[in-house]
Amino acid sequence: MQFIDLQKQYKHLKTRIDKRIQTVLDHGKYILGPEVKELEERLSDFVGVKHSIGVANGTDALQLALMALDVGPGDAVFTTTFTFFATAEVISLVGAHPVFVDIDAQTYNIDPDLLDKAIERVATEGKYAPKAVISVDLFGLPADYDAISAIAGKHGLKIIEDAAQGFGGSINGKMAGSFGDIATTSFFPAKPLGCYGDGGAVFTNNDELAEKVISLRVHGKGVDKYDNIRIGLNSRLDTIQAAILLEKLAEFPREMELRQSVAGRYDAALHNQFHIPFVPDGYVSSWAQYTIRPIKGPREGYMTQLKESSIPTTVYYGKNMHEQTAFSFLNHQCDSFPIADEISRAVFSLPMHPYLDYLEQCEVSSILTRDKINFGSTSEK
Numbered sequence: 001m002q003f004i005d006l007q008k009q010y011k012h013l014k015t016r017i018d019k020r021i022q023t024v025l026d027h028g029k030y031i032l033g034p035e036v037k038e039l040e041e042r043l044s045d046f047v048g049v050k051h052s053i054g055v056a057n058g059t060d061a062l063q064l065a066l067m068a069l070d071v072g073p074g075d076a077v078f079t080t081t082f083t084f085f086a087t088a089e090v091i092s093l094v095g096a097h098p099v100f101v102d103i104d105a106q107t108y109n110i111d112p113d114l115l116d117k118a119i120e121r122v123a124t125e126g127k128y129a130p131k132a133v134i135s136v137d138l139f140g141l142p143a144d145y146d147a148i149s150a151i152a153g154k155h156g157l158k159i160i161e162d163a164a165q166g167f168g169g170s171i172n173g174k175m176a177g178s179f180g181d182i183a184t185t186s187f188f189p190a191k192p193l194g195c196y197g198d199g200g201a202v203f204t205n206n207d208e209l210a211e212k213v214i215s216l217r218v219h220g221k222g223v224d225k226y227d228n229i230r231i232g233l234n235s236r237l238d239t240i241q242a243a244i245l246l247e248k249l250a251e252f253p254r255e256m257e258l259r260q261s262v263a264g265r266y267d268a269a270l271h272n273q274f275h276i277p278f279v280p281d282g283y284v285s286s287w288a289q290y291t292i293r294p295i296k297g298p299r300e301g302y303m304t305q306l307k308e309s310s311i312p313t314t315v316y317y318g319k320n321m322h323e324q325t326a327f328s329f330l331n332h333q334c335d336s337f338p339i340a341d342e343i344s345r346a347v348f349s350l351p352m353h354p355y356l357d358y359l360e361q362c363e364v365s366s367i368l369t370r371d372k373i374n375f376g377s378t379s380e381k
């Protein structure tokens with residue numbers, strides 16, 4: 001069993017994807033070819049934003065967003081401690097000061113009340129100027145943008161939505177990637193919308209920010225790439241990756257429905273013995289991961305049982321940002337993030353993808369619950 005089965009997806013889309021790649025090979029416009037523009041337009045329609053800008057990966061997308069907002073030395077940027085390293089890494093890359101915030105025990109996303117307190121503390125200390133918050137849509141669930149927007153508004157901070165995992169999720173019909181001043185996503189192959197290499201995008205409704213990101217992704221270009229008006233990066237989305245993404249995006253709404261069915265079946269089978277993912281009313285998760293916590297006992301026993309049946313599991317994330325060696329210079333007190341510490345020691349993620357076989361899912365659930373799980377007849381798939 002695969003944790004994320006990209007081969008099954010490819011088999012399903014093979015004819016369409018192969019044709020798209022061949023078209024690129026025929027026209028030969030490998031850098032910022034017509035497929036990139038077409039994809040950017042389709043992404044804007046899907047996410048519901050004015051501008052989508054294809055870039056080289058989700059990490060660059062975050063860095064470009066910070067650069068477009070002129071975040072740099074002397075600025076404090078607030079983010080969750082329970083995330084992938086890239087979210088925090090970019091803050092240091094632009095020379096700003098990262099401030100980590102503990103998470104909500106139910107959603108695992110940044111706790112808005114603690115965010116508010118952290119901003120007040122940093123403002124009072126006066127060493128760094130609170131400038132922005134990077135909120136992460138962890139495991140596919142959008143963060144609490146009502147609360148985060150109110151807090152950011154009160155303190156005059158910009159919001160960057162890290163929707164690397166959240167793409168496809170929504171809150172009351174408003175899509176992930178459309179929250180905050182600027183948002184980013186990753187097309188890393190394992191993401192809800194993934195390509196066949198590295199890729200990412202920046203989303204915004206702000207014309208000025210969009211113009212800056214378009215310049216920054218090509219060495220800070222002015223009228224052309226030999227006219228350089230600011231320091232930038234080389235961070236363009238490949239034309240071949242855009243071509244692949246065009247077909248995957250066309251299929252994405254159907255895949256999102258399949259993901260909801262897979263998550264629903266896990267929920268039904270596991271809720272008595274595990275803390276299953278919490279999805280607040282009005283929210284839709286894109287199920288980048290299906291992550292659970294045992295109600296009793298350590299995760300290791302369950303993970304070993306699954307492993308003995310060749311079923312892969314992964315721990316996202318065993319080490320919080322405040323525990324990373326790279327951030328030891330921040331001198332965190334070891335009891336400052338009690339919720340993230342507890343959650344990171346208890347969670348593990350199960351195989352999750354739109355093509356997860358119905359019987360495979362029965363097997364995973366049966367091993368975890370020691371019950372014989374049968375979700376019904378295969379025709380109900």
Ligand SMILES: Cc1ncc(COP(=O)(O)O)c(C=O)c1O
Nearest residue numbers: 057058059084086087164186188
């Ligand atoms: C929350 C989050 N932010 C940023 C990234 C970085 O994306 P990429 O791997 O495309 O650079 C990832 C990717 O794993 C992620 O999960």
